[in-house]
Amino acid sequence: MAKRYSIGRNPDNAFSYPAETTVSGTHAYLTLVSQSQLLIEDNRSTNGVHVNGQQVSTYLLQRGDSLRLGGLWLNVEALFREIWNREHPAERKSSQPTSNLPGVDVSDQFLQLRDVFNKYRAHLDEIDRLRQGTLADKIVRVSTLGMLTKLDTTNLRKLDQDVRDWFKMNYVCPNCMVHLNDFPWEALARQKKCARCKAIWVK
Ligand SMILES: [Zn+2]
Numbered sequence: 001m002a003k004r005y006s007i008g009r010n011p012d013n014a015f016s017y018p019a020e021t022t023v024s025g026t027h028a029y030l031t032l033v034s035q036s037q038l039l040i041e042d043n044r045s046t047n048g049v050h051v052n053g054q055q056v057s058t059y060l061l062q063r064g065d066s067l068r069l070g071g072l073w074l075n076v077e078a079l080f081r082e083i084w085n086r087e088h089p090a091e092r093k094s095s096q097p098t099s100n101l102p103g104v105d106v107s108d109q110f111l112q113l114r115d116v117f118n119k120y121r122a123h124l125d126e127i128d129r130l131r132q133g134t135l136a137d138k139i140v141r142v143s144t145l146g147m148l149t150k151l152d153t154t155n156l157r158k159l160d161q162d163v164r165d166w167f168k169m170n171y172v173c174p175n176c177m178v179h180l181n182d183f184p185w186e187a188l189a190r191q192k193k194c195a196r197c198k199a200i201w202v203k
Contacts, residue, residue: 004029004030007028008027015082020072022069027070032084039059040067041057045069045070048069051067064119066166066169073168078177104200107201107203114185116167116170117171127156127159176194176199189201
């Protein structure tokens with residue numbers, strides 16, 4: 001039976017965020033279903049669980065999804081990693097190099113950032129197209145985000161903010177978590193390592 005982790009404001013949660021006033025006492029539960037699927041269940045929270053901009057009661061999270069509890073943005077990739085580490089303590093060193101030692105090899109995780117960057121550009125392009133009104137329908141499917149949105153400026157602004165917030169949380173050095181700004185992935189790959197923590201991005 002997979003272990004269920006509570007997440008919320010109270011300090012006795014498996015993941016606790018005591019300073020987050022928009023997060024309920026025990027806001028939700030997380031269960032690692034497989035290496036690529038993390039189940040989140042809203043525990044009747046006040047401000048809800050939002051995945052990719054939509055409120056959900058239960059959802060199978062995948063890497064790359066954007067997750068918000070009330071006003072708190074969470075890094076889904078980091079949640080996967082943390083729960084995996086808790087459930088596989090012996091493999092922590094070999095499979096998940098997250099130490100702060102300079103020169104740690106995070107090239108596998110760095111490779112995944114290419115998708116994050118490409119998805120970000122695609123999302124912004126799509127929002128631009130919506131803004132220009134080249135799509136006639138009042139309700140359109142934003143295909144790359146997989147969500148429904150009403151075509152009005154309020155929602156577009158919100159969508160734009162969601163995409164930027166998601167990018168900020170996910171386009172980070174896999175080792176020290178510093179945000180990599182809008183630098184294209186290829187430019188960072190040429191740099192080969194993190195200027196801040198010296199972790200190896202490209203071998
Ligand atoms: Zn770094």
